[in-house]
Amino acid sequence: MIPYLACVLLFLIGLYVVISKRNLIKIVIGFSLIEYAVNLFFALVGFKKGALAPIITQPEQVRMGVARNFVDPVPQALVLTAIVIGLSTTALMLSLAMRLYEKYKTFDISEIRRLKG
Amino acid sequence: MEGRILPLFVAIPLAGAFLVPLLSKLWTRFADLIASITSALLLGVSVYGWLMVNAGGMPLHYWVGGWRIIGIAMWFDALTALIVLIINIVGFCASVYSIRYLDRYTGGRWKFFTLLLLLIAGLNGLAISGDLFNMFVFIEISAIASYALVAFGTEEEEVEAAFKYMVLGEVGGAVLLFGIALIYARASTLNLAHLSQVLAGFGRTPFYWFVIATLLIGFAIKMGMEPFHAWLADAHFSAPAPISAMLSGVFIKVTGVYAMSRLMFNVFGVSRAETPAFFNLLIAFGAVSMVLGGLLAYTQNDYKRLLAYSSISQIGYILVALGIGNFWGIAGALFHILAHALGKGTLFLASGSVERQTGTRNLEQLKGLEKTMPATTWSHILASFSMAGLPPFAGFFSKLFIIIGAIAARMYWLAFLAALFSAVTLGYLTKVVNMAFFVKQNSSVTSTREAPGLMVLAMLVLVVLTVAVGVGFRGVLDHLVGPAARVLLNGLEYARLVLGG
Amino acid sequence: MRGMSLIVQVMTGLLAGILLLYGGYIILHGHLTPGGGFAGGVLVAAALILVSLAFGAVEQVERREYILSSIFESSGGLLFLGLAVAGYLAADYFFRNAGLFYIGRPLELVSGGIIPLANIAIGLKVGAGLFAIFLALGASRFVMKE
Amino acid sequence: MLELYLLLAVMLAAALVASETRNLLAAAVALGLVGFSVAIMFILAQAPDLAIVQIVVETLTVVFFTAVILRTTDVDTTVTQGLKMETAMFVAAFLAFGGLFLALIIGVLQEIPRFGEPVMRIAQEYVQLGLERTGAANIVSAIILDFRGYDTLGEATVLFTAVVGVLTVMRLASRKKPGEF
Numbered sequence: 001m002i003p004y005l006a007c008v009l010l011f012l013i014g015l016y017v018v019i020s021k022r023n024l025i026k027i028v029i030g031f032s033l034i035e036y037a038v039n040l041f042f043a044l045v046g047f048k049k050g051a052l053a054p055i056i057t058q059p060e061q062v063r064m065g066v067a068r069n070f071v072d073p074v075p076q077a078l079v080l081t082a083i084v085i086g087l088s089t090t091a092l093m094l095s096l097a098m099r100l101y102e103k104y105k106t107f108d109i110s111e112i113r114r115l116k117g
Numbered sequence: 118m119e120g121r122i123l124p125l126f127v128a129i130p131l132a133g134a135f136l137v138p139l140l141s142k143l144w145t146r147f148a149d150l151i152a153s154i155t156s157a158l159l160l161g162v163s164v165y166g167w168l169m170v171n172a173g174g175m176p177l178h179y180w181v182g183g184w185r186i187i188g189i190a191m192w193f194d195a196l197t198a199l200i201v202l203i204i205n206i207v208g209f210c211a212s213v214y215s216i217r218y219l220d221r222y223t224g225g226r227w228k229f230f231t232l233l234l235l236l237i238a239g240l241n242g243l244a245i246s247g248d249l250f251n252m253f254v255f256i257e258i259s260a261i262a263s264y265a266l267v268a269f270g271t272e273e274e275e276v277e278a279a280f281k282y283m284v285l286g287e288v289g290g291a292v293l294l295f296g297i298a299l300i301y302a303r304a305s306t307l308n309l310a311h312l313s314q315v316l317a318g319f320g321r322t323p324f325y326w327f328v329i330a331t332l333l334i335g336f337a338i339k340m341g342m343e344p345f346h347a348w349l350a351d352a353h354f355s356a357p358a359p360i361s362a363m364l365s366g367v368f369i370k371v372t373g374v375y376a377m378s379r380l381m382f383n384v385f386g387v388s389r390a391e392t393p394a395f396f397n398l399l400i401a402f403g404a405v406s407m408v409l410g411g412l413l414a415y416t417q418n419d420y421k422r423l424l425a426y427s428s429i430s431q432i433g434y435i436l437v438a439l440g441i442g443n444f445w446g447i448a449g450a451l452f453h454i455l456a457h458a459l460g461k462g463t464l465f466l467a468s469g470s471v472e473r474q475t476g477t478r479n480l481e482q483l484k485g486l487e488k489t490m491p492a493t494t495w496s497h498i499l500a501s502f503s504m505a506g507l508p509p510f511a512g513f514f515s516k517l518f519i520i521i522g523a524i525a526a527r528m529y530w531l532a533f534l535a536a537l538f539s540a541v542t543l544g545y546l547t548k549v550v551n552m553a554f555f556v557k558q559n560s561s562v563t564s565t566r567e568a569p570g571l572m573v574l575a576m577l578v579l580v581v582l583t584v585a586v587g588v589g590f591r592g593v594l595d596h597l598v599g600p601a602a603r604v605l606l607n608g609l610e611y612a613r614l615v616l617g618g
Numbered sequence: 619m620r621g622m623s624l625i626v627q628v629m630t631g632l633l634a635g636i637l638l639l640y641g642g643y644i645i646l647h648g649h650l651t652p653g654g655g656f657a658g659g660v661l662v663a664a665a666l667i668l669v670s671l672a673f674g675a676v677e678q679v680e681r682r683e684y685i686l687s688s689i690f691e692s693s694g695g696l697l698f699l700g701l702a703v704a705g706y707l708a709a710d711y712f713f714r715n716a717g718l719f720y721i722g723r724p725l726e727l728v729s730g731g732i733i734p735l736a737n738i739a740i741g742l743k744v745g746a747g748l749f750a751i752f753l754a755l756g757a758s759r760f761v762m763k764e
Numbered sequence: 765m766l767e768l769y770l771l772l773a774v775m776l777a778a779a780l781v782a783s784e785t786r787n788l789l790a791a792a793v794a795l796g797l798v799g800f801s802v803a804i805m806f807i808l809a810q811a812p813d814l815a816i817v818q819i820v821v822e823t824l825t826v827v828f829f830t831a832v833i834l835r836t837t838d839v840d841t842t843v844t845q846g847l848k849m850e851t852a853m854f855v856a857a858f859l860a861f862g863g864l865f866l867a868l869i870i871g872v873l874q875e876i877p878r879f880g881e882p883v884m885r886i887a888q889e890y891v892q893l894g895l896e897r898t899g900a901a902n903i904v905s906a907i908i909l910d911f912r913g914y915d916t917l918g919e920a921t922v923l924f925t926a927v928v929g930v931l932t933v934m935r936l937a938s939r940k941k942p943g944e945f
Contacts, residue, residue, distance in 0.1 A: 001870075001873060001878065001879055002769065002772075002879075003768060003769075003772060003879055004873055004879060005866070005869075005870070005873075006772040006775070006776060008865075008866060008869055009776055009866075010775065010776060010779055010798075011291075011295070012862045012865065012866075013776070013779045013780065013783060014779070015288070016783065016858050016862075017782075017783045018284060018288060019858070020851075020854055020855075020858070021783070021842065022842040023788070023840045023841075023842045023843075024280070025788050025791070025792075025829070025832070025833065025840070026783070026788075026791065026840060026842075027284055028829075029782050029783075029791055029792070029795050029829075030783070031284060031287055031288065031291075032795055032798075032799075032825065033779050033782070033783075033795070033798065034288065034291045035287075035291055036798055036799060036802050038291050038294045038295045038298065039802070040802050040805060041295065041298050042294070042297075042298040042301070043805075043806055043809055043811055043814055044805075044809055044879065045298055045301060045302040045876075045882060046809075046811075046882050046887075047809040047810065047879070047880055047882070048810075048880060048881065048882055048884075049880035049881065051810060052810060053652070053810040053811065053812050054810075054891065054894075054902070054903040054904055055651065055652065055812070055901060055902045055903065055904075056894075056895050056901040056902075056903070057901070070810075070891055070903065071809065071810045071811070071882075072305075072882045072884050072887040073887060073890055073891065073894075073903045073904050073907055074301070074305075074307075074886060074887050074890065074907065075298075075301065076811045076813055076814050076904045076907075077904050077907040077908045077912060077915075078250050078301075078915075079811075079814055080656065080813060080814060080817055080904070080908055080919075081250075081254060081908070081915055081916065081918070081919040082294060083814070083817055083818060083821055084656060084817075084821075084919050084922065084923055085254070085257050085919065085922050086821075087821050087824065087825060087923075087926075088261060088922050088923050088925070088926030088927075089257075089261060089283070089287050089290075089926065090825055090828065091751045091755070091828055091926055091930055092261060092264060092265065092283065092926050092929045092930055092933070093280070093283055093284070093287070094755060094828055094829065094832050095751075095754065095755060095929075095930045095933045095934050096264075096268060096276055096279055096280045096283060096933055097280065097832065098755065098832050098835070098836065098934070099268070099271060099276045099933055099934065100273075100276050100277065100280060101836045101837075103273050103276065104273075106837075106841070107788075107836070107837065107840070107841075107842075108841055108842050109842075110842070112277060121710055124702075124706055124712040127917075128699065128702070128703055128706070128712070131695070131699055131917070131921060132696070132699055134695075134921075134924070135692045135695040135696045135699060135924070136692070136696070138688045138689075138691070138692045138928070139689060139692045139693070139696075142685065142689070179712075180711075181711070181712050181713050181913070181914040182705070182711055182712065182713040182714055182910065182911065182913060182914070183709075183711040183714055184911055186886065186889075187886050187889050187890060187893075187911055188911055188912070188914075189912055189914045189915065224935060225932055225935055228928055228931060228932040228935070229932075231928050232925065232928055232929065232932065235921065235924070235925045235928070238921070239921075242918065250912075250915060251912075251914065251915055251918065254915055254918035254919060254922065255918055257918075257922055258918060258921050258922050258925055261922060261925045261926055261929060262925050262929070264929065265925070265928065265929030265930075265932050265933060266932075268929075268932070268933050269932060271932075271933060271935065276933070279933075299872070299876065302876040302877065302882075302883075303875065303876045303877070303883075304883075304885070305882065305883035305884060305885035305886060305887070306885050306886050307886070311886075315885070319875075322875060323871050323872055323875070324872050324875040324876070327868070327869070327872040644816070648902070648905050648909075649899070649900035649901065649902055649905045649906070649909070650900070650901050650902060651902060652812035652813045652815075652816055652902065652904075653813060653816045653817075654813065654902075654905055654908070654909075656817055657813075657816045657817045657820050660817075660820035660821060660823075660824055661820060663824070664820065664823065664824065664827075667827065688927075688931075691924060691927060692924075694920075695920060695921070695924050698916075698917060698920055699917065702913065702914070702917060712914065713910070713913040713914055713917075731898065731899055731910075732909070732910075733898065733899070733900050733905060733906070733909045733910060736909045736913065736916070737905075737909065739920075740916070740920055743920055743923065743924065744920075744923060747923050747924065747926075747927040748824060748923075748927075750927050750930075750931065751828070751926070751927055751930050752824075752827065752828065752831065754930050754931055754934040755828055755831045755832055755835075755930070755934070756831035756835070
């Protein structure tokens, strides 16, 4: 329960940064925090106490069918995709922020017309 | 294996998108060619799919890689057929239209068409997906393509709008992913049909409502529903006209309304009788969107901004109709998705033609375009009539169905509101006609020529379809919209069909 | 960012070589050990980024780099899509693997059917794509001339 | 599980630093700290694939941030010294909202399985079928490239979209005036 709640807290911190900060780069950072929070939450969902990483290393395990005590591999596969999506969006957001900097010479959104409010 | 055409919906546009950057190095015009051919092929495939579903009466299904349940399902029922048809009609018109429209911009031709194809691929993939996480991935593909396309002009206003849109949209995406994680933690499955069976065993606990709320917030952001409408007006306003048509006509409907209704009706099993709270919520937010969007549209003096606020209002109609929850309400909502995609698509394309020919969108400066741009003018007028709900156009029947549904559900005030805001829609759209297309005093800007042939062609296709859907509404209702509405009404029947087939 | 001193350049050359090798290793062993096309592809991109920083290539980025990365990227995508479609054409199953491709003996390098090939395709795509993003963000002018 | 709790604390502290510092480069580094704590937690949660990807992605994210910050400015001019009334009220309002949300979610989290005891309904099948049917010893690989390879196609497409998007946004271009074409 406590790890889950920590993820929710991280999510809230990220949300706070996105809503309250008036700096474009800070907003991107806030978004990254939100994304980490969700990824971590999803990955922790699949954790199983005392289990192993889902990789078969010894041929005996293949034949005997032992060591099936793995953590849930599905969230891992999904979070892998989510991490890549997060990287892609972060890169695109940064490029938009940079383009705005080129136009206005500032990251302060209160000096950028339409982003106010 | 009757579902073998399903992977084509994703494979064709993706192959096109990957080929465009390669081949356009050889000849820049390959980009136009590939985009048009690809979207035409997709249109063909979707018509074929619709005919198959209609003839057999059975949905098509497909397990990617041949894995049942643990693999990813593709699913094509009457509802998918409707959505896919809308996506590919508007997508085809947008790509044909863009060929000449892109003359307005310097460079970036292949990038534009690559992104447009990716947008179409994302929407198609979402429409046919039968897997929770897969839906999220395809929502993200289309969303990311749309952010970049909104910023395509790279002027101040475009980049600003894109940044704002992107931050909101991605927070919405993160919220969706959080909801998916919660669902997975409890249900431990991702296939929609399997999921609906597992969820049915949990009952209507706080968890159920919390997950619904989480998903609703995510989808509300995507569809620009009222408290989250801020991005929509700016993004639709700043995007290139064919992209505005895609965003307003298709994107908000598919990633917002379609994805939400698929999950809520077919997976969470909401129904008017059992979970009235959900439906009342839809009506409340829909009515607010309808009223505020309509009033804001009335006050605008910019051609595209007016249309953007109008989209918010029309999304409100769709939500209200879904919230009514009986057959006529849901059929009205789906019919309105179709009518709005065609009508609003035409209007945005018309605004693009006007802007391309005159260089401005300010209604106060425009005048007398009717003389030199008759095709654009009449496209606009006919589409306006459809949007305002005048017979015999498509929009009339969707609003009629919504009003019938409201009366059948004894929500007379809602019927009244819907009728009233039809009049408001007519008001703001005729304002455009008066100000831009006919002669008036004190304005200067006009055009000397009609828009290029391909652009006119794209508009005409949409207008002809608007009229055709209106005139042949019986056929559309019986073979396209009605079966789709029944898919939603039947709710959990979905799981039995998927797993039984 | 101009090119850096000789020591940095020599060391970067060595390091980048090792990084490239390691990236290749991770890509090829993706079906046996942790990692895979994505992680390896990022390592490849990192090696390219290091070289471009140390040798000051960032400033003189020309058309060539962009064209090369976009070609590699598109080909990676096409290759991956092609693998999916191969299954579709041969056995009517998009992304068919089992029973169609050579699966090999478990735990050997050449095993897993299309999985290693898919890893290579993704590695190609990710390496080229991320390098292109870095060039666009880090290059000193808006260099995207057509 | 002590190390997990420590890491969670480090992560939250770094997130606060990233949010409040006046220097953007420091904020990017703090963001990196958050990301690397997440990576180590992935290792603790027995997810080596995720850990590797998270580490390389985090490095690259920080590189991207640094590239942008070095080419623009590293001072966050919007962070002011001293506490303003307006900010304080906003923070108070947000804390109230956050508290409400936390209370709500504690109730909801009661219903999902306790931490460390996943349901593993479909996961069981993946583990059983993984090696024999796909030949990949790494079950995560088997899932992302075989069972759910279609998702990975989507993921690769997302990256492709983002690359084309970045190139689109950063291109040297603007609109033509009417009459120029």
